[in-house]
Amino acid sequence: MSDQHLPSSPRRKFMLGAAALPLALAMSRIGHAAALPTAQVNTTGLAVTDTEVVVGQLHSATGTMAISETGSIQAEQLAIDQINAMGGILGRKIRVIKEDGASDWPTFAEKSRKLLVNDKVATVFGCWTSASRKAVLPIFEKENGLLYYPTFYEGLEQSKNVIYTGQEATQQILYGLDWAKQEKSAKTFFLIGSDYIWPRTSMKIARKHVEAFQGGKIVGEEYYPLGHTNFNSLINKIKIAKPDCIFAAVVGGSNVAFYKQLKAAGITGARQFLLTLSVTEDEMLGVGGENFAGFYSSMKYFQSLDNANNKAFVEAFKKAYGPKAVIGDVTQAAYLGPWLWKAAVEKAGSFDVDKVVAASPGIELPTAPEGYVKIHENHHLYSKARIAEGQPDGSFKVVAESPELMVPDPFPKGYQ
Amino acid sequence: MDAFKTWLDRSGLASIAILAVLLLVVFPLAMDSFRLNLVGKYLSYGFVAVGLVMLWGYGGVLSLGQGVFFGLGGYAMAMFLKLEASDPQSTAIQSTPGIPDFMDWNQLTALPLWWEPFNSFGFTLFAVVAVPVLLAFIIGYAMFKRRVGGVYFAIITQAVALILTVLIIGQQGYTGGVNGMTDLRTLLGWDIRSDEAKTVLYFVTAALLLASVLLCRWVQLSKLGTLLLAMRDKEDRVRFSGYDVSMFKVFAFCLAAALSAIGGAMFTLQVGFMSPTLIGIVPSIEMVIFAAVGGRMSLVGAVYGALLVNFGKTYFSETFPDLWLFLMAALFIGVVMAFPNGLAGLYESHVKPWLARRKGAAAKAGEPPAGTPGEAGQQASAPASSSPAASHSTQAVAADGGLGIGTKVSSQSA
Numbered sequence: 066m067s068d069q070h071l072p073s074s075p076r077r078k079f080m081l082g083a084a085a086l087p088l089a090l091a092m093s094r095i096g097h098a099a100a101l102p103t104a105q106v107n108t109t110g111l112a113v114t115d116t117e118v119v120v121g122q123l124h125s126a127t128g129t130m131a132i133s134e135t136g137s138i139q140a141e142q143l144a145i146d147q148i149n150a151m152g153g154i155l156g157r158k159i160r161v162i163k164e165d166g167a168s169d170w171p172t173f174a175e176k177s178r179k180l181l182v183n184d185k186v187a188t189v190f191g192c193w194t195s196a197s198r199k200a201v202l203p204i205f206e207k208e209n210g211l212l213y214y215p216t217f218y219e220g221l222e223q224s225k226n227v228i229y230t231g232q233e234a235t236q237q238i239l240y241g242l243d244w245a246k247q248e249k250s251a252k253t254f255f256l257i258g259s260d261y262i263w264p265r266t267s268m269k270i271a272r273k274h275v276e277a278f279q280g281g282k283i284v285g286e287e288y289y290p291l292g293h294t295n296f297n298s299l300i301n302k303i304k305i306a307k308p309d310c311i312f313a314a315v316v317g318g319s320n321v322a323f324y325k326q327l328k329a330a331g332i333t334g335a336r337q338f339l340l341t342l343s344v345t346e347d348e349m350l351g352v353g354g355e356n357f358a359g360f361y362s363s364m365k366y367f368q369s370l371d372n373a374n375n376k377a378f379v380e381a382f383k384k385a386y387g388p389k390a391v392i393g394d395v396t397q398a399a400y401l402g403p404w405l406w407k408a409a410v411e412k413a414g415s416f417d418v419d420k421v422v423a424a425s426p427g428i429e430l431p432t433a434p435e436g437y438v439k440i441h442e443n444h445h446l447y448s449k450a451r452i453a454e455g456q457p458d459g460s461f462k463v464v465a466e467s468p469e470l471m472v473p474d475p476f477p478k479g480y481q
Numbered sequence: 482m483d484a485f486k487t488w489l490d491r492s493g494l495a496s497i498a499i500l501a502v503l504l505l506v507v508f509p510l511a512m513d514s515f516r517l518n519l520v521g522k523y524l525s526y527g528f529v530a531v532g533l534v535m536l537w538g539y540g541g542v543l544s545l546g547q548g549v550f551f552g553l554g555g556y557a558m559a560m561f562l563k564l565e566a567s568d569p570q571s572t573a574i575q576s577t578p579g580i581p582d583f584m585d586w587n588q589l590t591a592l593p594l595w596w597e598p599f600n601s602f603g604f605t606l607f608a609v610v611a612v613p614v615l616l617a618f619i620i621g622y623a624m625f626k627r628r629v630g631g632v633y634f635a636i637i638t639q640a641v642a643l644i645l646t647v648l649i650i651g652q653q654g655y656t657g658g659v660n661g662m663t664d665l666r667t668l669l670g671w672d673i674r675s676d677e678a679k680t681v682l683y684f685v686t687a688a689l690l691l692a693s694v695l696l697c698r699w700v701q702l703s704k705l706g707t708l709l710l711a712m713r714d715k716e717d718r719v720r721f722s723g724y725d726v727s728m729f730k731v732f733a734f735c736l737a738a739a740l741s742a743i744g745g746a747m748f749t750l751q752v753g754f755m756s757p758t759l760i761g762i763v764p765s766i767e768m769v770i771f772a773a774v775g776g777r778m779s780l781v782g783a784v785y786g787a788l789l790v791n792f793g794k795t796y797f798s799e800t801f802p803d804l805w806l807f808l809m810a811a812l813f814i815g816v817v818m819a820f821p822n823g824l825a826g827l828y829e830s831h832v833k834p835w836l837a838r839r840k841g842a843a844a845k846a847g848e849p850p851a852g853t854p855g856e857a858g859q860q861a862s863a864p865a866s867s868s869p870a871a872s873h874s875t876q877a878v879a880a881d882g883g884l885g886i887g888t889k890v891s892s893q894s895a
Contacts, residue, residue, distance in 0.1 A: 127806050165802040170661060170756045172798075175519065179799065182515045196756065199663040203753055207674045221586060260651065261659045262586055269588070290650060291659065476574065 101155050106415045109209075112185040113416050118157045120145070120403075121164060121180035123191030123201070128168025129317070134193045136347055136396035137215050138163075139386050141190045144403035147381070154407050155414070162186060170200040177201040181208040187416045188213065190402045193395070195219060195262055202227070211418045213402030216395050217342075217364070219266035220475035225422055228405060229445045229473075230398040230438075232365050234267045235480065236471040240450035241340055241363035242274050244465050245310050246281065249338050253284045255308035257299065257315060257323075260288040264314035267342060270480045271312055277479070284308050289315070294322035300330045311339040320348050324356040334359015334455065345393030346461065354459030364394040366435040367453045367461040378434035397434050404430055405440065437470070445473030493698055496781045497691065504687040514676040521683035521751045523791035524690050528744025530771040530783035531690070532737030535697050537769070538777035539706060540733035541713030542630065546638030547741050547768045549645050550613035552760030554742025556649075556656070557612060559755035560596060561605035562665035562673075563657075581662070587654030596655075602669060609746045610739050617738035618731060625727035625734075630716075639762050646761040661756025665749070673750055686747045693740050694780045700736070701780075709733060741768075774816050776825025785824055 103115050112119035122141055124134040145159050153159060162184050164176040173192065180186045181204065188211040192198045195218055205212050205226040212227045220233035245251040254275050258264025268286060275281040284306040287299055303311060311332075315323045320343065327333070339360040346368050349357060368379060368391060378400065383390055405428055410416055413424035428440045439447045447470040453461035508520055529547050537543050569578040575585040580592050598604045620641060624634055649656045657663070665673070672678055700706050712719045712726055720726045749755045758764065767790075775786020793812055797805035820827045 126802055163802045165798050165805065167798065167806075170754070170758055171522075171752055174752055174754065175522070175795070176798075178515060178518075183513075194659075196660040199660045200754055200756070203664045203666070203674065219586075261653065262583070265653075266586060290647065 101414065106155055107187075107417065108415070109417050109419075110185060111187045111416055111418075113157065113187060116157060117160050118154060118187050118416060119160050119162060119184060120406075121162050121177075121184060121186040121189040121191065123164045123166055123173065123176055123180060123189055124193060125168040125197075126163075126165040130166075130168040130193055130197075133317075133347060133395070136391075136393055137190075137193060137399035139390070140382070140392070140396045140400035141402060143382060143385050144400050146385075148403055148407055154410050155416070159403070166191070166197055170196050173197040174200045174204060177204045177210070177212075178208070181205070181210040187211070187410075188406050188418075188421070190215075190399065190406075192216070198222075198227075209418050211406075211421060213399075213406060215399035215402060217398070219263045220477070221266060223443050223445075223475050225444075226418070227444060228402070228425060228440065229475075230401045230405065231395060231446075232448065232450075232471075233445050233473050233475045234263075234270050235474050235477045236365070236445075236448065236450060237342055237363055238267055238270050239274055240467045240471060241342070241361075241452060242271060242279065242312075244452050245312075245338070245340055246279050248465065249310065251310035251338060252281045253306075253308045254281060254310045254312050255285040255303055255306055256283060256287070257285075257311065257313045258288050259291050259293070259314065259316045259319055261291060264288065264316070264343075267314050268312075270477065273480045289319065291317060291319070293319050296323050296326045297330075300326060300332065303332065304330075309338060311337065313339060313341040314343050315341075316343050318351070320344060321351045321353075324352045324360075328356045340452070344455070345395065346391040346459075347393035347396070349455065349459045349461075350391060354455065354457045357455035357459075358457040360455050361452055361464070362455065362461060363450065363452055365448045365450060366392075366394045366397040367451060367463055368392045369453070369461055369463060370435065370451075371463075372434075372436060374432055374436070375434040401430060401433055401435075401438065401446075404432070405438075409440075439470070441473050443473060443475060445475060447472060493781070497694055497698065500694070500781050500784060501691050504691065505684070509680070509683070514680060517683050518679040518751060519791075519795060520788070521679070521686050522748060523788050524683075524686050524784070525744040525748035525751065526768060526771055526791060527690050527784040527787040528693060528747070529737075529741040529768040530775060530787045531693055531697055531780050532740035532744075533769060533772040534777055534780050534783045535700065535709075535740075536733045536737035537772060538779075539701060539709040539713065540730055541709075541716075542730055542733060543635045543769070544638045544734065544737065545635045545762070545769060546640075546642040546765050547737065548760045548762075548765035549638075549642050550617060550738040550741035551745040551748070551764075551768070552645065552649075552755070552757070553613040553616065553745065554609045555745030555749040555755040555759065556662070557599070557605055557608045557742075558746040558749040559662040559665060560599040561602060562668060562749065563662045564592075564596070564600055565668070566664060566666045581657070582664070583657040583660065583662075584654055589654050593655055609742055613738045613742035614735045617735045621731035621734040622727075625730040628727070630730075639765070642760060642762050642765045646757045649757045649760065657756075659757065661754055661758070663754040663756075665753050668750065674753060679751065682747070682751050686751065689743060689747065690784065693743070694784065697736075697740075697780050705729070705732075770813060772823075774813070774823050776823030776827075778822065779825030782823055782825030782828075789824070 103113055107113040122138065124138045125131050126138065142161070145161060148154060149158050162180060164180060166173040166176055177189065180189055190213045192201060192212065192214050193216050198214055201212065202224060206224060210226055213230055214227055215230050217231040217237055218229070218233060220235065254271070256268045256271060258268050265288065272283050272286070275283055285302055285308065287302065341360065341362050344352065344357060344362045345364060379392060382392055406421070408428045408430065409421045409425045412428065413420040415421070425440050425444065426442045430438050435448060441447055450467040450471050451463055452465040453463045456462055509517060512520065529551055533544070533547060563581045567579060567581045572578045572580070572582065575582065577585055577590050580589065599608070624637060629637070650658050667673060673682065708719065708724060708729060712729055716726055771787040771790050772783045773786070774790050775784065776782035794809060797808045801808065816823065822829070
């Protein structure tokens with residue numbers, strides 16, 4: 066880490082290196098705080114002392130979104146606890162100021178201003194819905210804050226002040242559709258979504274991909290208000306259209322009604338191919354494994370993922386939050402936030418937002434539970450796409466994985 | 482001098498003056514820019530609470546849909562600001578530059594016709610008040626002319642709040658949907674996100690709110706205010722006296738709507754966005770709670786109510802992020818159980834008599850207790866009094882043919 070301060074001439078580097086070696090050893094024993102005085106790592110008045118760095122956490126702990134955001138709160142806390150146990154960042158322990166956005170967008174705006182202006186936090190881990198992110202975005206840009214945003218979302222955004230640790234729309238959709246065509250020979254698609262920006266944008270991309278790049282056909286496209294629970298007329302339309310694939314992005318409580326009513330109408334995984342963008346392990350708790358068995362979900366992470374990183378992560382998560390805790394896609398993405406921030410701060414050798422932002426592109430995280438991720442120039446992550454089949458016990462069995470990392474492309478050309 | 486003091490007390494100007502000092506001097510000196518901006522946000526809810534005092538406390542009409550008017554005022558302002566923020570340079574990344582970003586996401590390729598007038602600031606200011614008042618007039622006229630009132634009216638206003646929310650969320654290409662209108666930057670080229678701008682906007686909000694309170698106080702002290710009270714207490718008697726009761730209610734509803742809308746517009750300017758979460762049933766009921774906590778008969782109390790409830794919300798949620806909803810619930814239940822007339826009622830029933838006793842004890846050297854402020858209700862029912870409120874209530878008594886409603890008219894000072 067201290068290598069970057071050394072001059073570049075090989076000969077001097079050697080000499081200085083030799084001279085610095087015992088010094089570096091001594092310093093590492095004292096810790097970085099002594100080596101990196103606060104005045105050096107914090108030139109913009111953030112809440113950083115010799116022993117502590119303050120960060121904010123802004124999710125909905127109450128209100129309708131609490132059920133979804135609790136996983137993110139827990140995962141971020143777990144990552145922060147683990148980092149602190151390792152000695153913190155630049156020799157400083159992380160202290161969290163928790164604020165409740167209360168599922169209310171004006172409250173998110175108020176709290177983000179409080180964190181940035183009053184508490185001077187070095188970074189914020191937070192938000193879940195697009196609406197909450199849109200509410201706080203102008204404040205982060207105005208106050209030059211830093212936000213790690215965990216949710217898979219619609220794209221069409223790229224801010225200097227945000228690191229997006231979830232997938233933008235194309236990363237989640239394109240691989241799934243290609244897989245549907247190759248493995249399931251799907252040619253006709255029925256698109257269903259909740260009526261707000263994320264499903265609308267996702268379906269726009271899906272339609273372009275199917276019609277322009279796959280030579281397939283969209284046989285229906287329907288949107289329902291958030292919280293809608295009566296899907297009978299939709300089920301009749303599906304029965305008439307007989308699509309090869311139902312492509313769904315129904316969110317929240319509507320999910321439960323949607324899959325229960327599909328099953329009641331005889332549309333089950335054994336008889337119909339369905340691929341969704343919005344059912345993770347969290348949603349599965351409400352939907353119930355028996356209603357989703359045989360349907361497929363397209364995400365970048367599933368709890369059942371078989372690798373050493375993930376096994377350690379799942380074990381630590383269950384140890385902290387109980388054996389019944391489940392980990393969905395967003396929860397894992399939230400877990401990445403503190404680690405990515407740590408890596409960027411250490412690369413920059415500073416907590417200053419501008420320096421951390423500048424250091425962020427190219428940051429790699431080979432220890433990510435999902436495998437390996439890397440931050441792109443556009444502040445989104447390179448990550449793999451995966452398809453998993455719902456099991457009757459409510460778990461997911463991963464059946465396909467993109468061979469390469471999907472390049473994030475928040476403003477996809479040809480899909481606008 | 483005593484006459485002046487009596488007048489000052491009865492007109493409520495003293496309490497309004499105290500509020501003015503608090504808002505215009507004490508808060509700005511005591512708070513940093515961030516907290517002052519928060520108070521500014523609370524004050525924008527204060528407009529709704531003041532409107533509810535007129536509508537509910539004086540008019541006896543409970544509306545659970547004031548969020549509708551708050552939202553319409555706020556959205557009108559947001560539309561203007563959004564158009565200003567969507568100039569072709571800053572939206573160059575879109576498929577159709579020059580239109581608001583949410584329209585672009587929803588595949589609109591041109592600005593809808595009904596958005597065009599909101600390019601004009603003058604029209605926007607007009608629309609902020611006119612659109613909500615027009616809607617209030619239509620709803621009020623349709624309901625009150627048919628003598629729909631009480632619980633039924635409250636339910637209908639709730640339904641309107643729900644309908645408007647669903648409409649805005651459903652028409653996301655035109656309204657921004659669930660996300661609302663975000664990323665509002667400048668007002669006529671003036672950056673509303675800077676600290677200085679927020680301070681200026683705070684003073685504008687506080688001044689407008691004080692002006693609204695004065696306006697409402699003036700209405701209360703006029704014959705109209707007395708009639709509103711009479712109507713609340715014995716509607717049939719007022720109707721039989723020849724008054725068109727429904728139009729008075731329509732007036733009160735429109736007045737409350739206009740005030741809410743101004744609050745909404747100031748909210749948009751200070752917070753920098755507008756969303757359907759501010760319009761629905763829950764926020765509308767919260768707004769009634771502001772008035773209830775403050776005291777539904779007291780204009781100044783309503784402002785304190787809005788300040789206290791929102792301050793509590795902020796404070797509790799910052800200090801106890803996991804428990805704060807329970808604390809808020811305890812506050813509401815406590816207020817309603819312990820002092821049903823709110824903070825102002827508490828003042829009238831406990832603080833004022835205590836002050837009077839102390840004053841009486843201090844001045845027991847034979848001076849007649851001329852300045853003793855008794856219960857406001859007693860003043861209104863004392864026909865010999867020369868206060869404006871009382872003289873109007875005597876007029877009401879006369880107008881009513883001596884049926885005696887005057888004795889039932891009760892009013893409290895602001």
